[in-house]
Amino acid sequence: MVNKINIVAIVGAGTMGQQIIERTAMSGYSVRVYDTVRDFLEKYVRRMNRKKKMKGISGEVTLHNTLGEAVKDADLIIEAVPEKLELKKEIFSQIDKAAPSHAILATNSSSFPVSRIEDAVDRKEKVLNIHFYNIYALPMADIMKGTETSDDTFEKGVHFVQSIDITPIILKKESFGFVFNRMWRAVKKDCLKMWAEGVADIKTIDKAWKIFTHMGIGPFEIMDNVGLDITYDVEMSYYKESGDPRDKPPQALKDMVDREDLGRKTGKGFYKYYNN
Ligand SMILES: NC(=O)c1ccc[n+]([C@@H]2O[C@H](COP(=O)([O-])OP(=O)(O)OC[C@H]3O[C@@H](n4cnc5c(N)ncnc54)[C@H](O)[C@@H]3O)[C@@H](O)[C@H]2O)c1
Known part of the structure; x- marks a missing residue:
């Protein structure tokens, strides 16, 4: 004990x-x-x-x-x-x-x-x-x-x-991504894809999410809060786990990390932040 x-x-x-x-x-x-x-x-x-x-x-x-x-x-x-x-x-x-x-x-x-x-x-x-x-x-x-x-x-x-x-x-058994992060990951992966492929801009995707879920915050705002370096590393670990090229996070996200546009913590990510 x-x-x-x-x-x-x-x-x-x-x-x-x-x-x-x-x-x-x-x-x-x-x-x-x-x-x-x-x-x-x-x-x-x-x-x-x-x-x-x-x-x-x-x-x-x-x-x-x-x-x-x-x-x-x-x-x-x-x-x-x-x-x-x-x-x-x-x-x-x-x-x-x-x-x-x-x-x-x-x-x-x-x-x-x-x-x-x-x-x-x-x-x-x-x-x-x-x-x-x-x-x-x-x-x-x-x-x-x-x-x-x-x-x-x-x-x-x-x-x-x-x-x-x-x-x-x-958790009753091991799960890569635990419980909620697995659900969140499914949403996040396709939001990033839609953005990188130019299907819709971040505000549009966030708006659709907010209307559907009644939440006050959209996926790109959440990623900015988490930090885009952490977001990228987490996406890379799912990709390394599956080896499936469809799981690779978009290069555009990596470019933001390299520029140190890391979200709320650096004042700029998908959105800009003042009074950090
Ligand atoms: N950001 C989120 O919303 C979130 C949510 C849940 C879990 N996590 C996980 O929590 C962990 C930390 O994430 P974070 O967002 O706080 O990261 P962060 O980058 O904000 O903080 C990490 C801290 O670790 C320190 N550090 C680096 N190397 C160290 C070392 N060798 N010894 C001691 N300290 C060291 C850094 O100086 C920094 O202060 C990650 O595994 C992340 O996946 C993050």
Whole structure:
């Protein structure tokens, strides 16, 4: 039986890492943070601790200089670095060496099953996918086992997700893209195709989606929010998985990534953003 989760380490504090940090910290956990870029994080962590203090919430958020220091006393470590398989494996291997033996390792990957990463660690029974979506707009998380994940690890993952007020989406078996991302991917792939083939422009496609679904946001706006680098990497991982040329993301999307038109985070993607 694994110890109770009190301390959570987040490795990679970008778009998703920061949302996970905030929700976890505000739910009363102590949170350790590690990212290779730290300047802007110092201010962020101070703000988070002020917010906790004002609301009388226990636990502290701390920023660390090394990955080893951040995970050394953690009970759960959530990896949220970019969607590159080799990088995730490298990070898992480093965490495995530095974290206490009881600690659970979760990946927030948008596409890779943890079974693709688990070879990098010895504690294969203590790894799982916990895939968050935009935490405030879409409070759910896919939870999926690797090939050797124990029931205890899985239950601890489910319990943690519930404890931060997120709905767990339980997978009964492995699925590339989990539950909702598989549905979303089917939509996204053809939206990108229609745009790249010149069938319709992004505003038209977004408009059709909004009218049909009654949603306030269209697929291209969602991709801008996610980040076009992440979107491209995720599409590439589906393509590598299937080997089907029809799954290859359009070159026009790659061109945007190369120009650093990454969506909301850089002020320009499919749309332009002011006051970022
Ligand atoms: N963006 C989304 O909406 C979304 C949603 C669900 C899941 N995800 C997944 O979450 C993960 C992170 O995505 P993101 O959008 O937050 O990416 P991001 O690019 O915004 O953030 C990644 C962070 O990782 C840091 N980083 C890079 N290399 C590192 C290393 N070696 N050690 C520590 N930190 C490192 C970067 O400095 C950056 O701050 C990806 O696997 C992605 O597929 C993203």
